[in-house]
Amino acid sequence: MSLRSEKAHVISYAEALNEAVAQEMRIDPNVFVMGLDVDDHLGILGSTVGLVDEFGADRVFSTPLSEDAMTGVSIGSAMAGLRPIHVHIRMDFLMLCMNQLINIASKAHYMYGGAVNVPMVVRSIIGKSWGQGAQHSQALYSMFAHVPGIRIVAPSNAYDAKGCMTTAIRDNNPVLFVEHRLLYYTEADVPQEQFEVPFGVANICAPGSDVTIVAISNMVIESLRARELLDGIGIDAEIIDPISLVPLDIETIVASVEKTGHLLVVDNAWISCGMSAEIVAQVIQKASTPVRVDRLGFAPVPCPTTPTLEDAFYPNPATIASTAFRLLNPEMPDWAPDPERAALAYQQKFRGPF
């Protein structure tokens, strides 16, 4: 992380995204924002509110419901020198953009022998809770991580959201910007002026010596809470937020695991062929000491709408803590923390309909 500024203010994740985009739009006339509903009164949960008033409808506009073609349109405009930010209120809708992103955007620079760049940002939000269900709460970034040529960032707090957005807009590659719905309500101290959070530099959110927990997106929040639960029984967990998934700062993770000997990856997605598999594989390849590993992620089913099954679908502080305990103490009986202590304040605050 870059230096904390003197001139900081406490803003939400949504405000941080909004501020980063507005500040870059003020200094770079090539930056524009497009996507369904970016210019309505709700402004993508506040993250685009006010942009159309300041920059006008030429630079901030809603598109028809045509995600596939609109992705191609952003790619073409980026090749011609503009810097589009294409916004999707749900990551699920990226499946309509997949062809253009994978077959064109990710490989254009390569296939043109370096003669064109595709400097575009694709923003998408992962939904959770309130029965949004199978088609409105998917986290699909590992599908994109499989393919060379697309950067992927998943900031877990308002500070990183602002810094990563500035970096993303200035990057000369397609950047998939992964946002979690529940993070929108979290606040942090964020510098008022522009700053960049570099891609490929992980953040050690909390130091520890017994077990390394690598957590992605909002699982960082859940894992920090799990760390407190583990602390209550004398286990000292180190929490690492990779922030950017492509490129991935594997060195920081490996160094931590060499210290703790234990790695738990908590992904905000399914486990199979996901980021957790990638992180674990790279650690095993690179660590110079023996490592014990485990992984947590979504249950291997589509996300159910009913609250009882939805609760069982997601990792939470209690399952993270008990999995870490088992990783460290395979011979001991399972341990589960007190559920009341495990409850998260921000989850209690969240209400539907979305």
Place this chain on the structure above:
Amino acid sequence: MNGAETRLYHAVRRIRRVEEVIAEIYPSDKIRSPVHLSIGQEAVAVGVCDVLGRDDVVAMTYRGHAAYLAKGGDLKAMMAELYGKATGSAGGRGGSMHLISMDHYVLGGSAVVATSIPVAVGYAFALKKEKKNRVVACYFGDGATEEGAFYESINFSSLHALPILFVCENNGFAIHQPLEDRWATPDVCKRVEAFGIPAEQIVSGDIFDIRNAAQSAVAQMKSKSDGPHFLECHTYRWREHVGPNEDYQSGYRDRADASAWFDNDPVEQLGKTLAADVRVKIDYEIESEIKEALQFAEQSPFPDESELEANVFAV
């Protein structure tokens, strides 16, 4: 004629009241599912479904309560689904946006706009091969016609002369975006006709106009196997895009724009044609049915955690 009016009144009034009750319950958080209400749009659901046979098929969208009920979907199973209960139409796995009833040939909706259109076309493809004179009615919003899948689907359906009635519920908005900001030309029927599909625009919102148009389209598909038909039904969504409330204060539209639709309310229009005691009897029946369905939903159990992994793969 009076038989039709009684039947249609029952159908539109039932949908209206069910959704009003959903909106009333919503703040209690018992329904933890995003609800896209059809209040104001009932005539399209009922006008088309009224001319379908029991084994004809309906596909719709996340705004699907009305079509589900109009096609005969069970109210108890719907309420239980909204409550996330094991007795729900999809056992609590689909929620409000994905009501289904294979027993009543309700193919259901999808939370991803336009994705159910090609699926409905595929179902029609199978029905054509089956040669039993069944048809599919496929509902979608004006916004859905902007997706590539829509044009690809109507082209294929026309090419193969499939028995499918496309029903565009044109309520003028996609969330908060008006049609003018999304369509290069205003006449979707002309665009559809270019694919060789007969298309009819109904601007009145009148349930009999919709029903007559649907009836003649379905009759032609069944008697002549003449391929797809298209209806563009103008209508108006009275409540917010998603959620239980009105939203005329939020600035993207005005209550005055809605007033013609309020005046033209199919529930009231049809209700006026009935004798007072006939109407009261129907209203009473509907309220009892809703009360019973709510009780059923409340008392039904949530799915057990042990069932989390059921149905991922078919056996």
